[in-house]
Amino acid sequence: MPSTDGVIIKKVLPIIYVIDTSGSMSGERIATVNAAMRECEQVLRDKASDSPDNELKIGALTFSSGAEWLTKTGLVSLEDFYWNDAKAGGVTDLGAALNELNDKLSRSAFLKSETGCCVPVIIFMSDGCPTDSWEKSLAKISAENRWFASARKIAIAIGEDADTDILKKLVGNVEAVVRSNDLETLQKLIVAVSASASMLAGKSRLANDEASGGEILDNALTEVEGDVEIEKDTAPVDEPAPAPVDTGDGWSDDDWS
Amino acid sequence: MAIFEKGTVIKTEFGAPIEIVSYIAGGGQGDVYVVNYNGKRKALKWYKAGVMRDPDAFYKNLKRNAEHGSPDKAFLWPDAVTEHRDGTFGYIMDLRPEGYYELGKLLGSPKYNFKTFKAATDACLKIVSAFRILHNNGYSYQDLNDGNFFINPDTGDVRICDNDNVAPNGTSTGILGKPRYMAPEIVVGGGKVLPDTNSDRYSLSAILFLILFLSHPLEGKRWLVPCLTDALAEKLYGSEALFICDPKDSSNGPVRNIHTNLLNRWGFMPDYLKDMFLKAFSKEVLFTPGRRIAEVDWLKVLVRFRSDIVNCSCGNETFIQNAATTKCDRCGKNVVVTNVLGLPAYDMTAAKGSRIYRCQVGICNADEALDPVMAVVAKPTGELGLKNMTSLVFNATTPSGKSKQIAPQDIIPFIPGIKIEAYGKTVELK
Incomplete structure (x- = not known):
């Protein structure tokens, strides 16, 4: 008789945080983000450790004057996910972060897996306006990188100065940008969005549902309901981001970078 | 997040009191509490306001199910529906017994694996038997997946939860099902084809395969693409669904060192059981909902398989072949029949x-x-x-x-x- 031990094989679900650590984030803002990320460690372990649907792996990229991965060696599995506090200071080089993403969202870099990946989730957090040539970087990554183009992207705008128009262009989906003006709500929101992203595959679908950044956000918002400081931005974007590349190209296994 | 404090009393729609004892857990749809009801400890599921497309129809269906009563003791069936409060409502059911875990946990974590194949087979039998009765009563379940079953991995005993989408076959509650468990016609239906008894039967076959082979029937070579986008998933589980063990088309076959559970187990299983899965996931049956395997046919092979699992004196479960003396694959001694x-x-x-x-x-x-x-x-x-x-x-x-x-x-x-x-x-x- 074969052994009854074992687990079902799973695909990797990458959840990648892209966090603004520019000077304007210093003080309470970055402290709140750090506290939320520490909370995420536990919440994600509780919710996703034994998941039969996928194996969660986490990446974290910060940007200020330049961009730097906190998970330097690649995506980390839940048991190895321990948050090291990010520090704020410098300018807002969003373009540098996009270039880093473009570089690492690849099968030959961070997305190496024998069983392959689910569509990645990318969660952006920013409180300001980019200071570098981010538009060029966005056009480049959107055109070149199918992982980025297909990713379910969500943006959390922190405070009133955050430029939601830019965030909308970044995520390419008006339904997936949310603004939080108070820090307590921000912390809850980061945790709820993370939990919702981790559980999307395990959720039963209703007619006309679409698995998207917008749905992840909607599910998260039902968790933090009642907080008036949350403002989901539903205004149309002036200049839509390029449409995701059609990936229904048969069963080819060409490199996705 | 708990909305009800301990001691809060709400009422059933016919006025009986329900007292909140403690909060158990929350999910996307709502929260679950331990309550005192009719002198017993029960579970209360309380929906979040606004999560349903048509709350009135949902409420009516739930109430009808509660009034008709549970078709089988395996179901954690709605006992009673509550009154409306703050624009929403809930229902009462039995609590999940100790030592029972979600099937998803049994599949996803080695801590909760079935102890024996006999227990795994018993779980299959209980699940099939419960769905046979449910379907014979004219219901369809609509959202069969690995989150609906609480199973005792030592004994294979089963409790079936989330019965709130159960509806008379042919009616819709708005649910389509969970990805990876939806029948091909639902996956490609774009929300227009709704679940019924036939789609339940596909999901049931997938669950039996997952329990016995610890592998998904459609997740072979094609599933190993670098990124399973929504478009590819629609092909894999829908328009181009292909069984991992399809004898005529190996393009979605198992890959050595990756699909190890399947490769370890398939060869051990008796032909009559494999034949049933080959039929259940043949192209013909995958794409012809009316030809799905009826529960009684699963029962016949599972009952037979159960009688063929015999313990060798070394403790190993041996699958007896052709009801004749079979060599134990662990110690090499004969298990004498x-x-x-x-x-x-x-x-x-x-x-x-x-x-x-x-x-x-x-x-x-x-x-x-x-x-x-x-x-x-x-x-x-x-x-x-x-x-x-x-x-x-x-x-x-x-x-x-x-x-x-x-x-x-x-x-x-x-x-x-x-x-x-x-x-x-x-x-x-x-």
Whole structure:
């Protein structure tokens, strides 16, 4: 008789945080983000450790004057996910972060897996306006990188100065940008969005549902309901981001970078 | 997030009090509490306001289900629906017993694996049996997935939860199902094709395969793409669904060192069981919802498989082949089969505890499929006997040609050569 031990094989679900650590984030803002990320460690372990649907792996990229991965060696599995506090200071080089993403969202870099990946989730957090040539970087990554183009992207705008128009262009989906003006709500929101992203595959679908950044956000918002400081931005974007590349190209296994 | 404090009292729609005891957990749809109701500890599921497309129709359906009562004790069925409060409502059901875990956990974590194949097979039998009754009562479940079953991994006992989408077959509650468990026609239906009994039967086959092979039936080579986008998933689970063990098309076959569970287990399983899965996931059945395997056909093979799982003296479960002495694959000793029951369709291993069910003797209707007909019993000395488990009198012929009658509950010694007439068929002791 074969052994009854074992687990079902799973695909990797990458959840990648892209966090603004520019000077304007210093003080309470970055402290709140750090506290939320520490909370995420536990919440994600509780919710996703034994998941039969996928194996969660986490990446974290910060940007200020330049961009730097906190998970330097690649995506980390839940048991190895321990948050090291990010520090704020410098300018807002969003373009540098996009270039880093473009570089690492690849099968030959961070997305190496024998069983392959689910569509990645990318969660952006920013409180300001980019200071570098981010538009060029966005056009480049959107055109070149199918992982980025297909990713379910969500943006959390922190405070009133955050430029939601830019965030909308970044995520390419008006339904997936949310603004939080108070820090307590921000912390809850980061945790709820993370939990919702981790559980999307395990959720039963209703007619006309679409698995998207917008749905992840909607599910998260039902968790933090009642907080008036949350403002989901539903205004149309002036200049839509390029449409995701059609990936229904048969069963080819060409490199996705 | 708990909205109700301990001690809060809400009412059922007919006015009976429900007292909140403690908060258990929350999910996307709502929260679950322990409550006191009608002198007993029960569970209350309380929906979040605004999560349903059509709350009035949902409420009506839930109320109707509660009034009709549970079709089988395996279901954690709605006992009563609550009054409306703050624009929403909930329902009362039995609590999940201790030691039962979500099937998803059993599949996803080695801590919760089934202890034995017998337990895994028993879980399959209980699940199929419960759905047979549900379907025969005119319901469809609509959202069958690995989150609906609480299973005791030691015994294989099952409780089925989330019965709030159960509806008369042909009606919709708005649910489509969970990705990876939805039938191909639902996956490609773009929200226009809604679940029914036939799509339930696809999901049921997938769950049985997952339990017995610890692998998904459609997640072969094609599933290993670098990124499973929504468009590719629609092909894999929908328009181009292809069984990982399809004998004619290996383009979605298992890959060595990756699909190890399947490769380790497939070769061990008896042909009659593999044949049933080959049929359930053949292209014809995948794409013709009306041809899905009926529960009674699963019961027949699962009952047979259960009787073929015998413990070797080394403790290893051995799958007996053709009801004959089989070598244990762990210690190499023979697991000796001395007694055999010759059923109309095949020979079955007879050991203490073996049972013949109604679906193994001649044609029967689905309701009686799992009724025990005869059971193998043993004296403390090890001498075997056969007990009549029905309320009927069976006629038997001894090896010397004498006729005898076996009254209900009577036990006859297990003597090779005895032939028993039951339901117009013959069962022979060998």
